[in-house]
Amino acid sequence: MKKRWYDYLWIAELIYMALGFFNILFAWLGMLFFCIPLIISLIWGTKGYCNRYCGRGQLFGLLGGRFGLSRKKDIPKWMKTKWFRYGFLIFFFLMFFLMLWNTYLVFAGVQDLGQAVTLLWTFKLPWHWAYHGTLFHPGVAQFAFGFYSVMLTSTILGLITMILFKPRSWCVCCPMGTMTQLICKAKSGKQ
């Protein structure tokens, strides 16, 4: 099958994750990975992002497929139930709002900037080397730390499910994938 330009977007994903090690403010670029899928599903009613442009999915496909870093076993049944998928989406949302709240507190001057990346919503990793001060308010950096935490956490969960199950097992419970599918369902139901 002929490769298209968008089949190489896994490189963009790698670059994005790497940039966050050097300067946390690059985490803001991740808003693209957040907004584009939603815009595609809201306007065209498709999961075009997942189906074509998602670099993260491609990366898992590559590592688990070509590089053989996957056991290629079926995922457990409970992981593909609606309960789990929607529950995980809600959990992700709650954590996202918590992150926004923390950003707000820094903007409001109530809380100091926390120069850490939080893994799996629990483990705080020191990350001060990627912060060199900013022309903007510290709140801008706080959001970057928070957003990068979300991205790193989901990458790690994706890698774990890739190794244990099939290469792209993450796509079964990925909150972005679930959310865009829900939007598409709502849209096609209305027609």
Place this chain on the structure above:
Amino acid sequence: MGIRKKRRAAVNGDICVACGCCVKVCPLSAIQIRHGVRADVDPERCVGCGKCAKECPASVIEIQEVQG
């Protein structure tokens, strides 16, 4: 001459997550995502090779024997 039964892919639409992994590997473009909701097999094109079933992260594709 032995009669070979035809095989075809069948998607369990209820649990399909519409990720499109199956579309990418189908050599005959016999499977498509409909409205971002679920995958749909074109019975005219599908030869039941099973590539999509192997790839599907949710394992919701079954290869079934069909008449004719």
